[in-house]
Every structure is written in structure tokens, then in C-alpha cells.
Amino acid sequence: MKGRLVIVAAALGSLAVAGCSSSGNNSSSSASAGSGSTSSASTKACTTSIGFEGPITGPVASLGDEQLHFAELAVSMDNAANHTKISLVQGDTQLQPAQAVTVTQQFTSNAGIVGVVGPAGSQEVEAVGSLMARAGMAFISGSATAVALTSGSYSTFFRVVSKDSVQGPQDANYIINNLHPKALMIVDDQEAYSTGLVSAMLPIFQAAGIKVDHESVSQKVTDFSSLVAKITPAESVVVLPWQIAANAQQFGRDIAQEHKSAVIFGTDGLFDPGTFTINGSYVSSFGPDITAIPADASIAQAAQAKYGSFGTFGPPVFAATHVIDEAIASVCKAGQTPSRSNVLAAIKQTNESTSILGQPISFDSHGDLVNGKFFLFKINSTGKYQLIPS
């Protein structure tokens, strides 16, 4: 009996130690790559951890994988440039708010984590915002664009992408002024990201006198034939504020199969040149195509060599990770030990004159990117995305 008690006590002890030291897979970065980082801190003991929250598995794991790869790349390059020893603790949210809460609880109870990159989805930010704020943990999303996130409820939240109140009206006005539909169909995918964008677009379409058929399908649906059959000849545009490019591709194929002529207009969640290639479709994006930005050539090449092709979900996460890395480096440079409070304070002071996204990064008092914008692309007959000049 005594022996059993000793074993149980030892097991509990080891679990407690494991729980305190880590809450996920640690991917320590190797200082191998260089980058154009600005600061060079005297960071002899600048060792700390940041968390990564993203959908590493689940239905949008392809996006989460890309985000994780770019977070790892940023940490690796920044460690090399700043002589820091920042490690990345992975947390898989599966784009599920409940899972994001679990991961966040693990991160906030791990005293070694001083900031978090992510989560990816607006609905996840809504779920974890209060927890992060209570823990004083800064978290920066590279893809959450819902307007309400920066209404002041989540004091430690930042994002390096523009919000839907920029994207929704920008896209809606482009459709009205350039595609001139008399009627259109708009289909949300029943997630906060999608319904938020629809809410931002609908009043603009209605004010322009466009007849709108508002539909709704789950992200898990892959058969759109019945919905496509419903598109009337007058509905010359179908707006898809979705996050799964393969679904939009299938929607486009169903349009062709049923001999309809509607043009698809996708939002940033569909920016995936490897998957969504329907000729004549439009896609907006919170990030530019970094392969077309000369200053990003080294990062794009490093990412391509290490992880293969990528879309627009990775680079903003690189930018978000870089902001936290630089904040940590600046804290160390000031002779302090990185903590949640001083890293948060440093992030608030972020003022990057340029970034991987081709635009400066600084935050307003609500955590929003200052002067953020969206980019619009048209897909040609070879499936290539061509930037439409603004």
C-alpha cells in the first residue's frame, strides 16, 4: 500500500512539474537565419517563451499549419538577429472556441509564457479575450478581423490585419461600382468571421438598391448543388465570405456544372492560390502577396524552402510574432527580465516603419492596426491571382 502511495505521489509530482514547465510542444528556434530586424539587444539572458494558438489540426489545419510555420520562422530569424532565446509553445485550437479556451488556460497558467500569437479566428478571440486580459497576457492575431474584437472589451488584444469594417465596405463598394449587379447571393458559413462580414456588407448593398438573397451553410458542407440551382439569372455575383477555399472551389465547379454565369467574390479567408482557382473570381486579402514584395524576398525564399508554397495566412502571423519578439528584445535591452506586463507595455509602443506586410505597423489604443488596408485580386484563366490596383 505504502509503495503504491509513493508511486502515485511521484506521478502527481511529475505531472505538476510538467504542467508548470510546458503546455504543449516546444519548438525552440535555432539561430540560423538572418532578417532585416532593426534592434540588436544585449540580451545575454533574454530567454523566454511565447505561445502560439492556431488550428494545427481540424478542418482548417492547412491554414493553421501555414501560420505555425511562419511563427516558427519569425522566432528563428528574430532570435538570430536579436540574440534572444525565445521559444514557441504550440497550442492547437482547431478553430474551435472551446478548444481555444483550454489552450489559453494552459498558456495563462504557464508563468514562462509572456505573450501569445493568435488565435486565428474571431470567434476564438471572443472566447479567450477575457481570460487573456485577466492574465495580463498580450495576444496578437494575424487573421481575426471581426469588428467587435477591438471595441474595448479585450484590453490585451492586438491585430496586425485590418478589421471587417474596412474589408466589408471596401469589397461591397467595389462590387457595386465595378460589377454592377442588380441582384446577388451572399452566403455566410455560420461562423463569426463570416456573419460579421455579411453584417458589414448587407446595408451597403441594400442602400444601393441591390436585391440580396442571404443564404447560410455550415463550413462542413461540401455539396452546394442545391444552393447553386437557386442562383437566378439576375444574380450575377455570389459573395462568399468563407474560410475554406476548397469549398469555394467546389461552389465554382457547381456553378459551371449547372451552367450558371455568376461571378464569385470571396473575402480574405478564400485567398489560397493553390486551391481556389475559379476563373474570373475575385478575392480580397488582408495581406499582400509577399512574393511580389522585393523587401520580403529572403523571408519568402526561406519559407518556401522550408515549408513549400504558402498563401496569405502565414505572413501576418510572421508580423505578429515579430512584434512580440521585438517587444521582448526591447525589454531585455532595457535591462529588464521579460514579463507579461513589460512585454505588453512594449507592444503598445510598437512603431515599425515597415513590415513583411508592406505597410507600417503600429496600434491604436484599442489594439487595431493603424491605417490598415485590404488588397483585391482577380483570378485569371490559369488560376493566377492578379492584384487589382487600388
Add this chain to the structure above:
Amino acid sequence: MAFFFQELVNGVTTGALYALIALGFSMVYGVLKLLNFAHGDLYMVGAYIGFFVIQFFGGAAHVSIPVPLLLVIMFVLAAGLVGGLGVAIERFAYRPLRNAPRIAPLITAIGISFFLENSALLLFGAQYRIYNTSEFISFSSGIRIGSVSIDSVQIMVLVLGAALMIGLRMLVNRTKLGKQMRAVAGDREAAEMLGINVNFIIAATFFLGSALAGVAGVMAGLLFNQVTNTIGFIAGLKAFTAAVVGGIGSLPGAMLGGLLIGIAESFVTGYISSTFTNLIVFGLLIAVMLVRPSGLLGRVQLQKV
């Protein structure tokens, strides 16, 4: 009227897929009284096999063999390999629990579902694999009557689905194997006493049911163009619902349930709104269950007391 027929074609096509998966679900329940929640994941494996066959023969844009031959290989390989996988699952995960409390194999089935889903994630990655069916089967090779379009993939799914359902029904009703299956489903112990090799019959049932799921997976890949490791969950859920509505354990019931769900989804989306599809369809199904708790074609289980 054209719109009605377009929605009917779309609904019947989707319903045929649900029916094929539901058949396997119902067969396994019939002989083992087991809700095999891993069944949807076998469908996912079948879809992956179809995708990799296309890649093996040069990819969708450059298929190196005649397309009919490619399709035959896709279906035969998916049926054979997924059928074999089903037998292996039965042998190593369910058979040891055959006499355990019923909750044990149920939990095991959920475990197998996660195992298959995550194995696919590890083996094939998280990205969507795209069939690109239109690269080797043209939309224009279908039928167009007025504004109603039925493409060749839909025709193939309907014809093959109907053939498989008829074939399975004949196998169960007119062959010795089918008779033995019915005997095991009726009373396993009595069947064993009569000299029937129960283990073989259960394995054969798993093979057939899983093979149908594999074929349905290839059909889904050809129809919907995409495969990822999570597609089995929703398909399994719909098939389970179809099997229950039709009367779980009843093969005609599974077919009827699958077709009804597919058609109901299509008409609700077309005539009302996609926003309310699940709400209305599942509301109707609840109503059906309230009126006929054993399902549309299910038999009331009498219990001697």
C-alpha cells in the same frame, strides 16, 4: 418545374451517397448490434484511395490510362482496401469486446474514428486534396434537358449506387452467405449451434459494409472534388441518421432513409433557405421518429417478459 427537377436530381444524388454509407452502418448494426461510429471514417479512407489512384496514374490533368479503366481501378481498390480495413478493425478492436457490456465497443468505435481521422492527418497532411474531376470527366458529357443539368458524374453515382443497392439486396436475400447473415443477425447463438461460422459471417459483413463506404468515398471525391481527414464525421452522422430513420438494421430502410434526407436537404435549400436546412430536415426526422420510433421500415422489437 425545371428548378424542381434540378433540385430532385441533386437531392437523389446526395441521397444515394448517404444511402450507401447508411447501408454499411445498418448491416453492422444488424449482425452485431454495434453503432460503428468509425464507419464515416472508412468513407474518408475510400476518398483518399481514389485521390491517390488518380495521382498514381499521372494526376487529373494527365491521366495515363483510359478514364473508364481509371474509374474501375479507383472503385475496386477503394472497395477492396477499405473492406479489408473494416475486417481488420472488427478483428482487432471489436471482436475482443464482443461479450463485453455494449458501452465498451461503442467507446472503442469512437476511439477508432479518432484513430483513423488523426492517422490520415499524419499520413496525408491537413491540406485539402482536390480530385479535379472536371479535368478528366467533362461536364459537357452529361445530359441537359432544358435548364436541368445532370452531369456524367451524377449519372455514374446514381447508376452505380442503384446497382450496388440492388446487388446487396440480392446477395442478402438470395445467396447462402446472405441467408447466413440474416441468421446471425436474428440469433447469433442459434446460428452458431446450426454450424454457421459466425466469425466469418461477421467479418464478411464488415467487409461488405466497409467496401460500400469506400465506394461512397470515391463517389464523394468525384462529386465534391475534395478530400480531407475530417470529411467522415459529417457523412457518418448523416448516414447514422439515415439508418435510424429508415429503421436501423433494415437495408431497404437505410436506402430509403438516405434518399429521403438527401432529397429533403435539397428541397429545403432550394425552396426555403439553406439557413434552415438542418433545422427543418432534422425537425422532420424527429417528427418521423415520434410517429414511428423504430424507423420507417424498422421492425418493432418484441421483448418477452
